[in-house]
Amino acid sequence: MIKVVAFNGSARKDGNTAQMIRWVFEELEKEGIQTEMVQLAGKEIRGCAACYKCFKNQDGFCSVKDDAVNECIEKMVQAHGIILASPTYFADVSAEMKALIDRAGLVAKANNELYRRKVGAAVVAVRRGGAVHAFDSMNHFFLISQMIVPGSCYWNMGFGLEKGEVEKDEEGERTMRILGQNMAWVLKRLTG
Numbered sequence: 001m002i003k004v005v006a007f008n009g010s011a012r013k014d015g016n017t018a019q020m021i022r023w024v025f026e027e028l029e030k031e032g033i034q035t036e037m038v039q040l041a042g043k044e045i046r047g048c049a050a051c052y053k054c055f056k057n058q059d060g061f062c063s064v065k066d067d068a069v070n071e072c073i074e075k076m077v078q079a080h081g082i083i084l085a086s087p088t089y090f091a092d093v094s095a096e097m098k099a100l101i102d103r104a105g106l107v108a109k110a111n112n113e114l115y116r117r118k119v120g121a122a123v124v125a126v127r128r129g130g131a132v133h134a135f136d137s138m139n140h141f142f143l144i145s146q147m148i149v150p151g152s153c154y155w156n157m158g159f160g161l162e163k164g165e166v167e168k169d170e171e172g173e174r175t176m177r178i179l180g181q182n183m184a185w186v187l188k189r190l191t192g
């Protein structure tokens with residue numbers, strides 16, 4: 001079974017970022033792909049301690065074991081596709097998403113490229129400005145991890161401020177759905 005895991009980096013559960021992930025998931029599920037969303041909101045998740053113990057231990061995990069990161073790394077390793085999704089906070093990703101990127105990214109490097117040739121996609125919710133920068137931040141994770149990144153008909157962003165407002169962004173929805181279709185297309189060919 002092909003699996004895709006999505007991480008919602010919003011500090012607000014079930015908001016616009018979550019809705020955008022659901023649009024991508026609907027298209028993946030139509031193709032028989034299994035999906036799981038992990039919402040970082042409310043979870044304990046700290047930044048990288050720069051201890052480099054992951055390079056010494058080489059056990060596939062972060063040496064800081066008392067927060068949510070190792071559970072996320074395990075899900076990334078088990079999945080064929082990884083979605084990183086974040087609201088735009090001051091023209092970049094949320095602090096929770098940045099912490100996940102730094103720690104999951106360094107552990108992957110310490111363990112011979114854990115996400116190599118998995119399929120990755122970034123998704124961004126935004127009120128008005130800074131989405132492209134947040135989108136770039138997440139794509140940097142995929143591209144340095146030797147992952148394959150499919151595109152859509154626009155950069156993967158949806159507009160809205162209040163919870164649920166993104167549902168009025170028709171182009172945002174279309175962009176997410178086409179992203180899901182392209183992700184499924186690539187995943188089927190890579191795993192077939």
Ligand SMILES: Cc1cc2nc3c(=O)[nH]c(=O)nc-3n(C[C@H](O)[C@H](O)[C@H](O)COP(=O)(O)O)c2cc1C
Nearest residue numbers: 010015016017087088089090091127128129160161
């Ligand atoms: C701390 C913080 C910073 C924000 N910075 C920006 C920003 O730089 N640009 C912008 O357009 N919206 C900004 N927003 C608005 C959110 O990106 C927007 O409401 C988004 O839809 C939230 O997604 P969510 O519902 O998944 O939490 C900010 C919101 C917060 C809480």
